[in-house]
Each structure stands twice: as structure tokens, then as C-alpha cells.
Amino acid sequence: MQLSLSTPPLFLTVWAAQMIAYHGIGLWFLWLDRTRRLARFKTRPVERRPYVEILPRVLFNQIVILLPAMALFQFAGLAFVGPAHIGLVAAILSLAGMSIGHDVVQYIFHRWLMHRPDLMNRLGHSVHHSTTASCSISACYMSAADFLAEIVLPYLIPLALVGGGGADVAFHVFAVTAGAFGGLYEHSGYDFSLTHAGAEGASVRAWMARAAATMISSRAHAEHHARGNVSFSDGFGSSSLCDTIFRTRWDLVRARARRRGNNEPASEATT
């Protein structure tokens, strides 16, 4: 791979776009918290740890772990190389593959590695769980090992598996911006589905309102922070495929507990 001094390598451009998206959207959520503009959608109390206390660890992870990992994938020819445009169909198929792949890789690391009782503290997943998913940028407030396993690898491994996205700047910027928004939103404490969630009745309109509410709900990851052993998939924007297959989705766990007909708390119904 040849590097030109006038054009930065693509991984650097994509990383920079991701930083702008992540911290721009993060500041927007902070502004919402400060001004209470959309307070009616805020479902959890504001994080007790101030924003500026969360920020350094987030920046450390993004600069020291994410950036070199993206460089490694480009220099190894696994991503960010190839045609300058991959086409709309390839882009849609790649995004679909990345979404499913992200769910699988993240679920495996999150549920079966990070939440192992003997590894929870040692690998530092407890650091992320010391937050309450009510400050957007806490999405990346985690130990280095946790950040690698739950943020970096679920992004880069599926990207490499779907062909690396070529050198298509628009595709890569869209992917990282969408990913950043999803993580920030589900950790923001806001749930914009509240206006639609209560739609009742069997009409098409009510059904569509409930479907829209499910799609834009941030509840799944909030339930993970609150209960600890449900909804291991990434919440907003995720297919929650693995949570559905392994019956760990927060609403499935509650239903299963009810069926048992005992007084066991819903959150204790799974391992």
C-alpha cells in the first residue's frame, strides 16, 4: 500500500469522522441535559459522574486502541482498501452483514467473556457497569480490554468479513456515524420511543406506531445496565439476534420468569 503525504490514509479520515460524529452528538446530548430541552424523553436520572470525568477514558480508548486497530486492518489489507466506490447494493449488503456480524461478535465477548463472574473485574467490564447508561459518551467508558472486545472487534472483524468496504469514504463514514449514534443514544438516558409506545388497538396505524417505538427504543441496553444479565446484544440499531436466539432479550426474560409462576425476580431468571 502506498501512502501519499497529501492524502491521509483512509483509516485516519474515517477515524476522524467518527470522532467528530461521536463527540458532536455527545455534546448535543450534553446540551439537552443542561437545557432540559427534551426532558420529557429522559427516562433515567443524569449520570452522577460528570461529563468531564468520563471523557478522558473515552478519548484514551479511541486514540490508543481504536486508531491503531483501524490502521492495522488497513495495512493488513483487511479493510479501507480497494475500489473508491463499492456501489449501493454492495453497501446495503455490507451494512446488513456488519449489523449481524456485530451482534454475533459483541454478544460472544460480552456475555461469555466479560460477564463471567471470575473475569468481570479482572477484564474491567465492571468499569462500564459503574455507569447507569445516562450520559451518552459513557458508551465508550470502559477498560481497554472491554473496549477492544466490545467496540473495536465487533466493528472491524465483520467489516473485514464483508470485504472491508473498499476505499469508499461515504460508506465508511456512514457506518461509523450510525454506529456512534447508536451507542451514544442508548447510553444517553433518553428514549425517543415514548410518544409511540402507548399506541393501542389493532389498526394499521397503531401497529406501525408500536413497530416504530420498538425500533427507536433505547430500553434494551438500559435494562442491561439495570439488571446485568439481560440484553447482551448492542441495543439501539441492533437486530438483537443473539438475545432473541438465546432468550436473553429483556422482555423475553421477564415473560419466562412469569411462566415459572414463582416469586423469583425477573432478572434472576437467566444465567
Ligand SMILES: [Zn+2]
Ligand atoms: Zn455488560
Ligand SMILES: [Zn+2]
Ligand atoms: Zn452500556
